[in-house]
Amino acid sequence: NALREVLRQDPDVIMVGEMRDAESISTAMTAAETGHLVFSTLHTNSAAQTIDRIIDTFPPTQQSQVTSQLAATLVAIISQRLVPHVNGGRVPVHEIMIVNSAIRNLIRERKTYQIDVVIETNLQEGMTTLNRSIATLIKQKKISLENGEIYSLNPAELRLLLNKN
16 A cells, blocks of 8 residues: 555656665665655565665664664565475565554664564555465465475464464
8 A cells, every 4th residue: 555655646766776785775765765766676585684684784873864764765675585386487475564654663663573573463454474475375285385484484483374274
């Protein structure tokens, strides 16, 4: 919903390749602050890790400002991993975090380790955890349990999800 709202405002769209350093991240955040919709990639395994990586790219003297900018401008993070399909090829599993007030507060307070809980409790807003995505594909018999556990960031939680249903 948040992403749809941003797209309805018809902002200029900017695609930044991989954000590899403080300069590219700073440029992307400045563009976002000025009303541009910025898409970029970053090699991380989860939304929380993405946020931490962005903040930690900067020296400690700038991290407070970067944290505030990120909390104010971030709309969503989609993390994706490609898992072997049971019939060959690969299938994407994903984590979707749409920034809401709870996420903004966690970013500002540097409590990204709590983001998974917010994602899990806001499924109705279109968010999903990596484990939920993996569990769905296992139930659909598109990926094996073994590969699901290999690609999961928390295999014990994945097994609990699979046993609930």
